[in-house]
Amino acid sequence: MSEQSPEQKMDNLNQTNVSDHSNEKEFLDQLRHSIDSVDCEIQTLINNRAKLAQQVATVKKEHIAKSPTAEKTNPIFYRPEREAQVLKAVMARNTGPIADEKMARLFREIMSVCLDLEAPQRIAFLGPVGTFTHAAALKHFGKAADTVPMTTITDVFREVEAGTAMYGVVPVENSSEGVVNHTLDGFLSSTLKIIGEVELPIHQNFLVAEHTKLDGLSRIYSHQQSLAQCRHWLDVNYPNVERVAVSSNGEAARRLKNEWHSAAIAGDVAAAEYDLHKLYSNIEDNPSNTTRFLIIGHEAIAPSGQDKTSIVVSAHDKAGALIEILKPLSYHGVSMTSIETRPERPNKWAYVFFIDMDGHVNDPNVSAAINDIRPLVKDLRVLGSYPKAVL
Template identity: 90%
Template sequence: MSEQSPEQTMDNLNQTAAGASDTATEKEFLDNIRQNIDAVDCEIQTLINNRAKLAQQVAAVKKNHTAADDSSDPIFYRPEREAQVLKAVMERNTGPIADEKMARLFREIMSVCLDLEAPQRIAFLGPVGTFTHAAALKHFGKAADTVPMTTITDVFREVEAGTAMYGVVPVENSSEGVVNHTLDGFLSSSLKIIGEVELPIHQNFLVAEHTKLDGLSRIYSHQQSLAQCRHWLDVNFPNVERVAVSSNGEAARRLKNEWHSAAIAGDVAVAEYGLHKLYSNIEDNPSNTTRFLIIGHEAIAPSGQDKTSIVVSAHDRAGALIEILKPLSYHGVSMTSIETRPERPNKWAYVFFIDMNGHINDPNVSAAINDIRPLVKDLRILGSYPKAVL
């Protein structure tokens, strides 16, 4: 078959469908379509490999440039660049595949290409099968080497030590609020926020092959997941004990050896532990979403749609918080969230975590932060990073 452009191939496919005679058999018609599909597949495969070769060229340029400068290790993962690519994919998409599904396809292609440049080791709050695991796969793709950590502190330490390039930690849930352990991690770490992931949280009621529903005596899940499904459980399993465990992955793991138990967890746990969905999407709030942060060492360039996060140690005086917020209003900076944590080891002293729209390189964001600095004991920029795309 002669080589054709994707447009020519699609024209042939449409002509085949439109020109099929009434006397053509179904098999003949389908064979023609399948030949066109095979031709398109060849085009796709060739183009993906061409993209991969270009990624390898990028890696070679970065390595040669770094060697010539005798500087630190080259940076292969560029969150701002990936965000721009994925946004462009969705903007130029014409269907019938939905914008986000098309972007997810490109995310996996980019993940494989990045793996050719430099394999990425990503630490996440484990065990395997948690929503944090799902967030890591969503953000970095399945080609990344995702490594579960026991605690959020362990994720920070793994990235600080350089054993993992980046880490993924939960920071807030739309139903249950902020994850304090993550905020506290930044108080004792110099790591930066380099990205974010927003993951719709859909909870499933899971059972194993050997589960006996008529003898069900306990339901395992993380305490937040149990809270997110409280009403559904009250209606459907009001008399079954609810047991909070360290993670949904741990809840799923426990079903392996227990015939009288069920678990509440996400889709990743289903695949990882070989379980069955008895009920899907049992969360009380269908728009329930958790936000995760990507942590790393480097500062991130602007992507065009960014957030900036800071942590501020305020003076202990009346009106201190109002003083901090005024420069944001004056310079037209939109604050998206603010959280308060104790300033250890000081008694009755507090720090404020503030998220705002914009990049630190934006004049109004930079001016607002510069105006805040003399009003507080300390201010640290945790990072400017692309807003979640997918």
């Protein structure tokens, strides 16, 4: 008789009622035995996937080695469009009971470990450790990536430009607070491209340390924006406790290590990094508050099937310049998703426009629209075409 597949074993167990057994322990033992069997198969399959990833790395390295000297470059192991396609396929074929996004997160970690076998990925992010940007880096690259905190957004750009980090993660906009101007300004002086995006719901937690004495609480640390996002909750629950704004939520969490009379407001990553207890979860006044982050790198990204394109345009100083720029988008049926304005330094009273649109630069309508805009402006640069956030 042939060995039953895991699916057949599960079907047999699902059709069996606990009352069919002499006691509950016998049934639980069978279930646990089946779980152990499935775990063994999962482990074997994950290792098989990892071996295939190693073979991919070998093929890429051999291809580069055989190329003419003038064409030799470092092989590219991280493929954002490929990962986006895999994760979307995972969610599309998922049948439960695990939710689609949770299943995709499991695959993200498997892919992260496999990518680490191909080539360890060093990722710069706006630090310190425990910030929401840190959480975005882990969400996008997985926990196997080597995430390195930088002091400023400018430092993240420099680290990637120098090749010390393969990629960088920077915040670009928050649904409540608006655009992050330092990130937009970074693209004005850099040749780096946008290769991906992350959307992170911002959930704030009220954190305390093991040694915190709640009856003597006198300070609550957090970033200024986080304090503002939790103002109503704080007014109701801790109206008489001093609120102290610090440089980041990670710094707020770090300060609790040596203070018994303080609490912090920060996210899950900060709680885990600094071994803090979540006294209250999701205390933000606006539960739909979300921050969008950009992944920056050097290479152009192939289409994934669901993409965005970002451009920066330097317009002529004349009436109706912006309307003229936007007409080709409408004419070619390209949907603009956002537009932001920044000063064009060092020129006085001159401005550039950052425009996001649906589609990839290789799409005929997007390409045609961009080509029609070019002769209308002083300068146009495609910052990148990249997969839309999947998770």
